[in-house]
């Protein structure tokens with residue numbers, strides 16, 4: 001199939017041609033004809049990098065009535081970055097359609113300018129759910145005539161706590177509109193949206209549902225947690241041309257890892273919630289330009305990142321929500337290229353690998369962390385390769401050659417090579433001289449000890465749970481609106497108290513705040529631990545909620 005035969009206007013075809021898209025991707029091949037020739041709703045499941053933006057963007061642009069000045073399509077996406085990306089993509093598709101107006105609106109930017117832009121009139125709005133709802137309430141965005149609503153990255157929007165906003169928006173749009181929903185995964189919440197707001201949608205699944213991109217290799221290294229950073233360094237040294245994202249779980253860890261990498265001479269930087277938008281844009285610009293080889297990021301900060309040639313995704317540790325792994329690894333292997341997703345895991349995390357394999361529908365390869373010798377060999381060949389291929393500027397260099405030759409007369413060719421290599425290479429040889437083996441051996445005493453510890457902890461926990469069913473209920477000023485999930489709260493309790501044995505009861509996430517319950521004997525530990533803490537840049541306030549809840553817990557949370 002080609003774009004020419006799909007029924008697009010010559011202007012739109014010209015835009016596609018400019019982009020050098022040769023033929024539609026599988027999801028485009030399926031979605032475009034349905035949108036152009038019927039009025040069916042669509043649920044499109046496809047991993048990142050499959051060309052979803054054009055799949056909905058092209059036919060929606062084609063169907064805009066330019067004479068009609070009202071808003072005809074609303075595209076919802078989870079982040080500011082994605083809104084900007086999508087509207088840029090639509091702009092380039094429609095480069096030759098002069099009068100088409102596309103407006104992006106999102107949080108974190110002055111609303112006044114967006115109101116002004118909308119006042120001028122627009123055919124397509126690309127928006128984050130929170131901001132468009134605000135604009136609808138202020139009567140700046142009028143969506144009562146829209147024909148199409150598109151939910152892009154629906155799973156991410158729900159992950160980020162936009163559930164109520166989405167409900168509110170979908171309820172106010174005209175009943176006869178068409179809805180297109182795109183998602184990489186199909187968790188329950190996405191299915192609920194489809195069931196509640198869509199009319200017997202056609203379901204289009206590209207590749208295996210929930211599968212990671214076909215051309216991504218998944219690898220894990222089993223190491224002791226204290227060796228994570230050294231392992232990361234070896235990965236970087238073993239892949240001199242690496243262009244990758246290193247995912248960390250917390251902002252602090254992101255900063256620490258990036259600081260160490262920079263100190264150790266790598267082209268790396270961090271992107272996380274503590275940075276201002278301008279700082280984030282600056283880091284992203286350097287990464288896009290490849291001035292940075294490694295971007296250390298939290299999952300939240302990485303959500304908008306849309307870069308094509310990523311060679312490696314490194315999971316510095318596994319994500320709390322295992323589904324997130326799909327999003328991480330989906331950032332490589334895009335646009336037909338191959339990529340590698342590496343997980344650095346310890347004994348505790350390695351047990352999660354089979355679950356991830358189920359989610360991605362693919363097996364991991366367990367590889368050994370490269371040894372010092374292997375890395376030196378790799379670096380050496382890389383250096384020689386670069387030396388062979390280097391461009392020589394004859395004109396600039398020839399005036400020096402005579403003197404240089406004279407000075408090196410006493411050295412043979414072999415010796416000259418040896419000297420040059422050592423000059424560049426001694427640093428690596430020295431660093432990796434006697435470098436230890438970082439691999440954890442499955443059968444060593446350490447594992448037995450770990451397992452013993454684990455059993456003992458479990459026993460203690462069981463004992464405590466039997467003897468003490470008094471949970472203290474706490475109030476925390478984080479809710480759905482902040483994108484907080486039960487696992488985040490469990491994670492914070494674990495991290496801030498540095499005690500993984502505290503029994504946790506119910507966790508109840510409300511809109512703007514939440515409650516959680518913890519074994520009452522840890523009340524002061526919790527209050528102390530959460531003092532002066534932050535979540536995604538917001539100060540956390542934890543207080544005792546009224547009344548102690550007595551025993552009889554039905555839902556006991558399992559600890560990670």
Ligand code: ADP
Nearest residue numbers: 021022023024025048049050051052053054335
């Ligand atoms: P998704 O939204 O599924 O993650 P995108 O729409 O962002 O994917 O597309 C991923 C990349 O593939 C982009 O760089 C885009 O320009 C490119 N692309 C999309 N459609 C085609 C096509 N038909 N041929 C070649 N490249 C394409």
Ligand code: MG
Nearest residue numbers: 049052053152
């Ligand atoms: Mg997309």
